[in-house]
Amino acid sequence: MLSVQNLEVVYQDVILVLRGVSFEIPKGKIVALLGSNGSGKTTVIRSITGLLDVQNGDITKGNISVDGEDITNLNPSKIVEKGIAQVMEGRRIFSELTVVENLRLGGHTNSANIQNNIDRVLDMFPALKDRQKGEAGYLSGGEQQMLAIGRALMSEPEYLLLDEPSLGLAPKLVDQISVLIQEINKQGVTVLLVEQNANMALNISDHGYIMETGNIVMDNDSQKLLNDEDVREFYLGLNAEGTKRKSFKDVKHYKRKKRWLS
Amino acid sequence: MTIFLQATVEGLSLAAIYSLVAIGFVLIYKSMDVLSFAQPALAVVGAGLISSLAVDRGVPFWLALFIGITLTGVLGLIVERTFLRPMVGEPVFSVAILTIGIDILLRTTLDNWIGLNPRYMGDPFPTFGNFGSAQFSGVTIKYLEIAALTTAILIIIALNIFFKKSKYGVAMRATSFDQEAALAQGINVGRIFGLVWFIAGILAAFAGFFITGGFNTLSQTSFVVALRALPAVVIGGLDSIPGAVIGSIIIGLTQGYVAYYQYDFETITGITLGNGFSLLAPYIIMFVILVLKPDGLFGTKEVERV
Numbered sequence: 070m071l072s073v074q075n076l077e078v079v080y081q082d083v084i085l086v087l088r089g090v091s092f093e094i095p096k097g098k099i100v101a102l103l104g105s106n107g108s109g110k111t112t113v114i115r116s117i118t119g120l121l122d123v124q125n126g127d128i129t130k131g132n133i134s135v136d137g138e139d140i141t142n143l144n145p146s147k148i149v150e151k152g153i154a155q156v157m158e159g160r161r162i163f164s165e166l167t168v169v170e171n172l173r174l175g176g177h178t179n180s181a182n183i184q185n186n187i188d189r190v191l192d193m194f195p196a197l198k199d200r201q202k203g204e205a206g207y208l209s210g211g212e213q214q215m216l217a218i219g220r221a222l223m224s225e226p227e228y229l230l231l232d233e234p235s236l237g238l239a240p241k242l243v244d245q246i247s248v249l250i251q252e253i254n255k256q257g258v259t260v261l262l263v264e265q266n267a268n269m270a271l272n273i274s275d276h277g278y279i280m281e282t283g284n285i286v287m288d289n290d291s292q293k294l295l296n297d298e299d300v301r302e303f304y305l306g307l308n309a310e311g312t313k314r315k316s317f318k319d320v321k322h323y324k325r326k327k328r329w330l331s
Numbered sequence: 332m333t334i335f336l337q338a339t340v341e342g343l344s345l346a347a348i349y350s351l352v353a354i355g356f357v358l359i360y361k362s363m364d365v366l367s368f369a370q371p372a373l374a375v376v377g378a379g380l381i382s383s384l385a386v387d388r389g390v391p392f393w394l395a396l397f398i399g400i401t402l403t404g405v406l407g408l409i410v411e412r413t414f415l416r417p418m419v420g421e422p423v424f425s426v427a428i429l430t431i432g433i434d435i436l437l438r439t440t441l442d443n444w445i446g447l448n449p450r451y452m453g454d455p456f457p458t459f460g461n462f463g464s465a466q467f468s469g470v471t472i473k474y475l476e477i478a479a480l481t482t483a484i485l486i487i488i489a490l491n492i493f494f495k496k497s498k499y500g501v502a503m504r505a506t507s508f509d510q511e512a513a514l515a516q517g518i519n520v521g522r523i524f525g526l527v528w529f530i531a532g533i534l535a536a537f538a539g540f541f542i543t544g545g546f547n548t549l550s551q552t553s554f555v556v557a558l559r560a561l562p563a564v565v566i567g568g569l570d571s572i573p574g575a576v577i578g579s580i581i582i583g584l585t586q587g588y589v590a591y592y593q594y595d596f597e598t599i600t601g602i603t604l605g606n607g608f609s610l611l612a613p614y615i616i617m618f619v620i621l622v623l624k625p626d627g628l629f630g631t632k633e634v635e636r637v
Contacts, residue, residue, distance in 0.1 A: 120511065145515065146518060155515055161512040163505045164508075166501070166504060170505075174501060177518050178516075180498055224517060
């Protein structure tokens with residue numbers, strides 16, 4: 070189990086981005102973390118994988134542990150070695166390098182098994198197999214996302230953190246990615262899915278957390294969240310038939326709710 | 332024709348030396364975005380180490396060469412770890428100035444040791460007399476020049492294989508492309524920086540040896556030769572290794588041809604360019620190319636959004 074306890078993160082010594090975020094990712098499950106822009110989802114992933122330093126951020130309180138072992142503030146390569154891999158927001162593939170080189174980089178900490186893993190990943194993504202010697206920058210957006218996911222799988226992670234895998238993809242590709250995530254999960258990889266596409270994320274996850282301005286304001290089984298009135302209103306853009314869209318007053322209502330939930 | 336060949340040979344051997352230093356410049360620039368002005372200093376320190384081992388301490392030449400070059404690599408590693416690692420995230424300008432400081436530190440220490448008399452590098456083939464030379468139908472080729480050319484070619488091939496095939500070579504390219512994404516793959520970026528400086532140090536030491544080997548000797552002004560790799564990288568584009576090599580060839584050949592044809596040029600045109608114009612010529616070429624292509628011949632264009 071990957072657990073985040075009471076995490077507080079400050080950027081550049083002044084900007085408080087996360088205030089007391091706690092959640093758990095039980096082994097073998099898919100957990101969704103939803104929230105609007107700037108709510109701190111990516112910061113959560115960065116804190117887990119040790120990439121806060123690059124952005125001049127610090128964990129000022131709380132801790133992160135994997136299977137009971139504290140990994141707060143470890144350096145990123147150690148964290149990858151602990152079996153936590155991430156797919157960064159915006160894919161961030163090495164576009165000047167070839168597809169196979171990208172995969173090899175994903176297996177940097179796991180070089181013993183590298184050829185097996187390359188074959189395994191290429192089998193998983195036939196589109197990449199055809200273009201394995203080509204420059205990764207020439208792949209289409211969907212293929213690049215596949216490559217980014219494949220690259221993360223190269224370290225044979227126990228936990229896979231996905232940061233907005235549906236970003237900028239056509240609906241059909243989003244479906245493909247969501248099937249893929251379920252597939253990966255079935256093979257025994259625990260998944261944290263950070264998304265703006267709440268519909269997709271809640272449909273494939275077991276449990277969902279909703280973040281707003283650095284707090285987790287709601288958490289429940291994904292199915293229950295899908296049916297929750299507020300979630301339907303604010304994240305799925307659905308409201309009960311025949312009613313008008315809620316006004317700002319109702320947003321306030323939502324905020325009040327947040328207070329006693331957290 | 333003989334003069335032309337002679338000038339070409341000398342130009343190419345200079346190009347080999349410049350390319351060794353230039354590749355070091357490019358490696359550091361690509362990984363850290365900093366032009367390291369300490370590169371020429373590393374070259375002469377390498378030569379100093381070899382000389383001190385081979386001549387002063389009587390270590391067999393080949394062993395001295397090996398130890399001297401390795402130690403310079405280690406020195407590069409130490410410089411990176413102690414001076415540059417704490418500067419990660421600081422403005423590039425401060426880091427560049429810091430490398431000038433390192434350059435001065437290394438060179439004053441070395442100059443102090445060199446003293447007034449030039450230092451020799453030792454001689455692996457005493458029968459040839461300081462590396463000696465061969466004649467091919469009127470063209471004199473120093474064995475040292477052949478050695479410089481072969482070494483440079485071998486090193487370029489080796490680096491090529493390293494960057495394509497080895498785990499750390501690929502990691503190095505990834506790091507220079509996107510540092511953060513490299514971190515996310517579990518690449519220890521600090522270790523990569525260390526490795527870059529180690530390689531740059533080794534390349535510099537090879538160059539330093541070829542600059543000062545044979546009758547050239549190591550003196551307090553030897554570093555100026557290594558500094559001429561700077562116009563080579565600027566011409567080639569700061570972030571391109573093939574560019575660095577081609578820039579070095581342009582600079583080397585220019586220097587060779589100008590040295591041999593300056594007298595003819597002066598007598599034909601009546602324009603006096605002055606002594607040692609061949610040393611100035613590379614900088615004039617750099618100036619012209621910078622005016623035409625500010626990013627160098629092979630450099631990536633900087634796109635900055637306002």
